[in-house]
Amino acid sequence: MDKSDCILIVDDEPEIRRLLVDYLARNGFEAMAARDAREAWHMLAHHAVDLLVLDLMLPDTDGLTLCRDLRAKSSLPVIMLTARGEETDRIVGIEMGADDYLVKPFNPRELLARIKSILRRTRALPPNLQPEPVRCLRFANWCLDTAERLLIDPDGVATPLSGGEFRLLRILLEHPNRVVTRDQLTEMIHGREAEAYDRAIDVQVSRLRQRLHDDSREPQLIKTVRGEGYVLAASVLAGNTCP
Incomplete structure (x- = not known):
């Protein structure tokens, strides 16, 4: 430090x-x-x-x-x-x-x-984003401003994310259309192994779905893969400018 x-x-x-x-x-x-x-x-x-x-x-x-x-x-x-x-x-x-x-x-x-x-x-910046950090990750008409940690909706309204929400969304955006397990997410976000019956990741996914107006009953963006984890079902475009 x-x-x-x-x-x-x-x-x-x-x-x-x-x-x-x-x-x-x-x-x-x-x-x-x-x-x-x-x-x-x-x-x-x-x-x-x-x-x-x-x-x-x-x-x-x-x-x-x-x-x-x-x-x-x-x-x-x-x-x-x-x-x-x-x-x-x-x-x-x-x-x-x-x-x-x-x-x-x-x-x-x-x-x-x-x-x-x-x-x-x-x-920490993920290794695949160095040495030129990406400022904006665009997906399904949404944007994640990685510098300001803001989620920007299709109308340009920006909302600050908690640290856990930001890291969760960023991990999913860095692995689009790939299943990331709950244990992997817990380790990457919290730096520890998942405890028995630990629902922290599930709750953060639910909160992030609300941010994205993604219906939890039939989610279109963050989908649940039963028995495995979650997958971001969208293409992601990286850039250096946000709305």
Whole structure:
């Protein structure tokens, strides 16, 4: 890291805030903490934050609402912390735009590994796009602006994507008309093997279909290959300009 990446911890438990800020600082990051959504918005407005670690339960609002509101205006990576291991909580977190999730109690080393993995994948350019990075990927009258991480619809309206949505769409666009398995997608997007009953990828696919107005009952763009994974059923044209 040329500069210390800035991680914002949003959690209402003082001990967790102190523990994580100290641990991340000792591992080369600039770390800050907020106890609620109000403080988080203030810090986001005044600091260049690279990744948000967000607790599900906050005193003034819930983390899901904060994540949803943030995702409407930013592609800042988000790791959601949840005190419960219920699958529903994890699924809703991904639906709101979180890039990954971690269930409390957790080992700080695992959080550190997740942070490094997400930052690496957020910034990495696939080898087949070097040394001349492609700015725009066009498909089925849609465009993905890879520089700004925006999805541009046929009418020219741009929408910011979460880190997970962006990486998922980009992977599918780089392998058009080819099946990519759920395990492959999990490894490429989250940097870890799929856990048993882990539905994060399925939820992100569903969210991406909504973005693309692709009917989940009879999808035309992102099709499900039962027992295998997903395939982007469209031709892709790479270019250096977007609408």
